[in-house]
Amino acid sequence: MLHPNELSGPGHDHEPAGHALLRARGVEERLSRFAGTHASWTADGITLEELLVSLADKVWKAKRVPDLEQLVTGHLAQASGQEPWEVFLALDDELDRIAAGADARLAYQSSYPVSA
Known part of the structure; x- marks a missing residue:
């Protein structure tokens, strides 16, 4: 570490x-x-896969980043042919579901302190 x-x-x-x-x-x-x-989601040439990893990195601790979510929504809408608002509604529900477990995940992580 x-x-x-x-x-x-x-x-x-x-x-x-x-x-x-x-x-x-x-x-x-x-x-x-x-x-x-995973933290460079504003860099030029970032792929959808990299955006998804960035999004996962944020939402697992219940951090919602509207600019990142908008980028992901745009990429997914383009790839799926759906309207951005349709994609966002589905994505928003899923992100809320994942974020709901953040307190338990962070508490578990904190129960194993790491010292330098």
């Missing part, structure tokens, strides 16, 4: 470190890239 302070606080050092760790352990770039890009 190179950046334990980032488990409960802000920081971005874990992103390149996670990517490097996965690559060093033989994880393919197509999979390990998510460790390095």
Whole structure:
């Protein structure tokens, strides 16, 4: 654990470190890239897959980020041929469902403190 302070606080050092760790352990770039890009959802050329990982990273702790959700909605609408409002309604319901379990997940994580 190179950046334990980032488990409960802000920081971005874990992103390149996670990517490097996965690559060093033989994880393919197509999979390990998510460790390095999950907070870079505003970067040029970001893929739908990267946006979904970014969204998951936020919503599992019940953080809703409207700009990120709008980007995901746009990509999903384009891919599915549905209207953006239809996509958002379905996505919103699912994000609410996932976010509802955040308190339990965060409490569980906090019950295993990590010290540097």
